[in-house]
Amino acid sequence: MEIRPILASLRKHRIPAVLIVLEIALACAVLCNAVFMIGQRVADIHMRNAIDERGISVLTLNGADPARAAADIPRNLAALHGIAGVKAVATTTGMPLDTDAAVTGFTITPEGKSSVNTAEYFIGSDGEQALGLRLLQGRYFNADEYADSGLDGFKSTAHVMLVTESDARRLWPGQSALGKRLYSDNASWTVIGVVADVLAQEPAFSGGGGRYSSVFFPLRPQVELSNYVLRSAPQDRERIVREAVQVLGKLEPAAVVEGKTYEAMRAEYFADTSSMAWMLVLVCVVMLAVTAFGIVGLTSFWVQQRQRQIGIRRAIGATRGHILGYFRTENFLLSTAGVLVGMGLAFGINLYLMMHYEVSRMPWYYLPGGAIALWLLGQFAVLGPALRAAAVPPVVATRSG
Amino acid sequence: MFGYYLDLALRSLKRNKVLTTLMVLSLALGIGASITTLTVFRLLSGDPLPQKSAQLFYPQLDPYPKDQPFSRSDKMPWLMTYADAMNLMHARKATRQAAMAMTQAKVTPSTAGQKPFFSDGVMTTADFFAMFDAPFRYGGGWSAADDDNRMPVAVIAGFLNDKLFGGTDSVGRSIRINEHDFRIVGVLDHWAPQPRFYGLRLGGHDYGTGDAVFMPLQTARADGMTPQVTLSFGSSDSTKLETAPSIWLGVWVQLSGAADAAAYRTFLGNYAAQQVTLGRFQRPRVSLSGLMQWLADQRVVPDDVRLQTGLAFGFLLICVVNTVGLLLAKCLRRSREIGVRRALGASRGAIFAQFMVEAAIVGLAGGVLGLGFAELGLLGIRHQPAEYASLAHLDIGMFLFTFVVAVLASLIAGLLPAWRASLLAPAPQLKAA
Numbered sequence: 001m002e003i004r005p006i007l008a009s010l011r012k013h014r015i016p017a018v019l020i021v022l023e024i025a026l027a028c029a030v031l032c033n034a035v036f037m038i039g040q041r042v043a044d045i046h047m048r049n050a051i052d053e054r055g056i057s058v059l060t061l062n063g064a065d066p067a068r069a070a071a072d073i074p075r076n077l078a079a080l081h082g083i084a085g086v087k088a089v090a091t092t093t094g095m096p097l098d099t100d101a102a103v104t105g106f107t108i109t110p111e112g113k114s115s116v117n118t119a120e121y122f123i124g125s126d127g128e129q130a131l132g133l134r135l136l137q138g139r140y141f142n143a144d145e146y147a148d149s150g151l152d153g154f155k156s157t158a159h160v161m162l163v164t165e166s167d168a169r170r171l172w173p174g175q176s177a178l179g180k181r182l183y184s185d186n187a188s189w190t191v192i193g194v195v196a197d198v199l200a201q202e203p204a205f206s207g208g209g210g211r212y213s214s215v216f217f218p219l220r221p222q223v224e225l226s227n228y229v230l231r232s233a234p235q236d237r238e239r240i241v242r243e244a245v246q247v248l249g250k251l252e253p254a255a256v257v258e259g260k261t262y263e264a265m266r267a268e269y270f271a272d273t274s275s276m277a278w279m280l281v282l283v284c285v286v287m288l289a290v291t292a293f294g295i296v297g298l299t300s301f302w303v304q305q306r307q308r309q310i311g312i313r314r315a316i317g318a319t320r321g322h323i324l325g326y327f328r329t330e331n332f333l334l335s336t337a338g339v340l341v342g343m344g345l346a347f348g349i350n351l352y353l354m355m356h357y358e359v360s361r362m363p364w365y366y367l368p369g370g371a372i373a374l375w376l377l378g379q380f381a382v383l384g385p386a387l388r389a390a391a392v393p394p395v396v397a398t399r400s401g
Numbered sequence: 402m403f404g405y406y407l408d409l410a411l412r413s414l415k416r417n418k419v420l421t422t423l424m425v426l427s428l429a430l431g432i433g434a435s436i437t438t439l440t441v442f443r444l445l446s447g448d449p450l451p452q453k454s455a456q457l458f459y460p461q462l463d464p465y466p467k468d469q470p471f472s473r474s475d476k477m478p479w480l481m482t483y484a485d486a487m488n489l490m491h492a493r494k495a496t497r498q499a500a501m502a503m504t505q506a507k508v509t510p511s512t513a514g515q516k517p518f519f520s521d522g523v524m525t526t527a528d529f530f531a532m533f534d535a536p537f538r539y540g541g542g543w544s545a546a547d548d549d550n551r552m553p554v555a556v557i558a559g560f561l562n563d564k565l566f567g568g569t570d571s572v573g574r575s576i577r578i579n580e581h582d583f584r585i586v587g588v589l590d591h592w593a594p595q596p597r598f599y600g601l602r603l604g605g606h607d608y609g610t611g612d613a614v615f616m617p618l619q620t621a622r623a624d625g626m627t628p629q630v631t632l633s634f635g636s637s638d639s640t641k642l643e644t645a646p647s648i649w650l651g652v653w654v655q656l657s658g659a660a661d662a663a664a665y666r667t668f669l670g671n672y673a674a675q676q677v678t679l680g681r682f683q684r685p686r687v688s689l690s691g692l693m694q695w696l697a698d699q700r701v702v703p704d705d706v707r708l709q710t711g712l713a714f715g716f717l718l719i720c721v722v723n724t725v726g727l728l729l730a731k732c733l734r735r736s737r738e739i740g741v742r743r744a745l746g747a748s749r750g751a752i753f754a755q756f757m758v759e760a761a762i763v764g765l766a767g768g769v770l771g772l773g774f775a776e777l778g779l780l781g782i783r784h785q786p787a788e789y790a791s792l793a794h795l796d797i798g799m800f801l802f803t804f805v806v807a808v809l810a811s812l813i814a815g816l817l818p819a820w821r822a823s824l825l826a827p828a829p830q831l832k833a834a
Binding site (some may be wrong): 006015018022023026027030034037053062063065100113115126152185249254255256268271272275276279280283286287291293294298300301305339353355358374 | 420427430431434469471505507509516517518519566577580629635703704705707708709712713715716717719720722723725726727729730731733734785786789817822
């Protein structure tokens with residue numbers, strides 16, 4: 001396809017051409033960044049979490065009498081265990097993605113400084129089974145360790161701990177974490193086991209590096225163990241939550257009991273993120289539609305304006321395919337100019353967002369991705385008007401209008 | 402003349418229904434999206450106490466050790482230790498001053514059968530209500546003497562009074578909070594500053610229906626209530642927060658003018674310097690922010706909302722460019738008509754005016770439709786899970802702003818086509834016909 005006549009004609013219609021290029025450039029810039037942000041949010045929503053998410057239900061018990069917790073917790077656990085379908089039940093101080101986080105910095109030397117906020121989970125006996133932790137190395141806590149461990153302030157008086165595989169790799173790269181010690185505020189603990197990555201309590205608060213920074217301590221029954229974790233088959237969860245809330249409500253009439261499945265907890269935590277992702281999707285779709293309509297409108301105008309010329313070309317031997325090709329090539333040239341400017345703009349917007357918001361660098365492949373999307377959109381939008389142009393009969397050239 | 406242009410514009414718009422619909426729709430979508438996000442943005446970044454915010458200040462001190470700073474980027478600590486907060490309270494250097502922390506308060510209704518529930522509680526000191534202009538339906542706040550004597554008194558919110566006492570005057574009655582009886586001394590009218598500036602960094606919600614119970618700080622602490630947020634800079638025992646190296650209190654002061662603020666800043670500086678000599682502090686730096694400044698510094702508007710607003714305006718820009726293109730296409734197509742009008746004596750100005758009127762009509766139509774889209778968008782936002790969702794409504798200001806934006810956007814979009822149209826020389830257009 002000869003490009004020179006197209007360029008010559010575009011030079012005569014500078015303003016509409018510039019407008020199309022501008023529109024494609026803006027659309028490309030917004031599209032790249034929006035899709036990148038959608039991708040990040042979808043990745044956040046689907047962050048893996050090595051507990052039995054589909055089998056866990058969580059009851060929270062708040063406002064119970066602290067003095068009676070040591071006696072009441074074993075009684076409550078026994079009662080909850082009696083519900084049909086409950087495979088394991090245990091208490092914890094918190095769950096991944098509940099928003100009331102307890103975090104501490106841990107270091108591998110007594111005087112070190114920590115730059116990561118690590119989520120602390122204190123679990124009551126059988127906690128590993130109820131949560132469905134996956135042990136990769138070492139062992140879980142034994143009965144004595146559960147029975148002997150308390151809290152001083154919000155610091156464990158235990159001597160042992162579990163760490164996640166991410167932390168094991170971050171803290172002791174290339175070595176086994178087993179038997180190593182972690183320090184915090186003049187206290188220290190020995191790592192006895194490494195579990196698969198469990199999310200931090202509030203991953204957003206811990207930042208990228210701390211997303212899987214979680215440690216587990218054993219804890220004997222006391223009032224801080226306010227989460228009851230029940231594990232069952234997924235289809236039993238709804239019924240078990242209902243029954244468990246009743247059972248616990250009867251046993252603890254002065255306290256406030258709430259229950260939900262872990263999947264519901266997770267959905268609640270990510271509700272804002274997922275609505276933002278949907279918003280971005282909506283904007284992208286509408287924006288692409290608007291851009292396509294703009295291209296259709298301007299090209300139709302061009303086609304109508306050039307009826308005579310098209311007729312002449314057809315009369316002196318151009319085929320329908322030539323005419324179709326002409327408009328498609330023209331659109332391709334405009335789109336190319338648009339996406340070139342657009343990719344620069346997209347990169348600039350990303351830099352600006354990185355400076356002012358918690359947005360990371362956009363991987364390079366988003367730029368050609370956005371470019372291809374707009375090329376395709378342009379070709380699709382120009383098809384209608386171009387087909388109409390190709391349908392112009394040669395006889396038009398001989399008419400005076 | 403205007404009537405004639407109006408008639409011409411309407412005829413022209415009617416002639417090309419698809420193009421007109423596209424223009425109006427495109428402008429309306431852009432405007433709808435921008436107004437929706439702008440309404441949310443304004444809601445979130447608004448002034449929580451317009452009549453008082455200029456007089457309210459948030460002092461900050463730095464009790465952290467030098468080698469273990471509060472933040473790596475050298476931010477001032479958000480909260481205060483109990484000792485510092487009480488020293489500022491007792492110094493009484495401001496017109497009014499109050500220290501506060503948020504707590505989850507378990508309220509046990511007195512009627513049998515009703516279950517206990519948790520509600521948002523504020524542990525604070527006597528000046529809180531007068532300083533923040535909290536309106537009372539019944540009774541009033543407590544006194545500084547009540548603070549010092551650790552009196553079991555409480556102020557409750559109107560909605561809690563409705564729930565527990567059916568809206569009747571409950572002053573003098575008792576309410577059971579965390580297994581302790583408190584005597585109600587006041588019931589607030591509806592009071593929920595948006596954002597809840599005084600609770601920022603203290604935990605709980607930034608937006609929403611407001612707090613339910615207010616108790617004297619020392620009384621609540623003596624009854625074992627704990628603050629929602631504690632940040633420690635040394636080994637500490639959570640049960641002895643009053644003496645621990647922990648920050649957990651927000652302090653607000655009321656100062657009547659710039660001179661007072663400067664004097665208070667000097668006082669704070671002297672206080673910090675004194676604490677350094679005493680060995681309690683290692684760094685004498687202080688800060689005193691006005692309310693709006695504090696909200697801006699703490700980025701109370703979520704990043705997502707800022708991004709959405711930016712995105713919506715980018716989208717509006719695309720829509721305006723699109724409308725420019727379509728208007729241009731539309732008016733260049735009518736070069737013959739313009740030629741005839743020019744030949745019959747219409748001036749360039751008249752042609753220009755005619756096309757601007759046409760653009761303005763597109764703008765007005767886009768504005769009306771955009772308003773519909775904005776209402777739809779806000780309806781969608783009200784069904785979102787965010788805590789500010791229920792507050793998202795279009796106000797009169799935004800309503801008018803929609804039309805100004807729409808007409809302005811369309812006039813800007815119309816400028817180029819109108820100018821191009823007015824430049825056309827009449828003769829060639831007539832000849833071509």
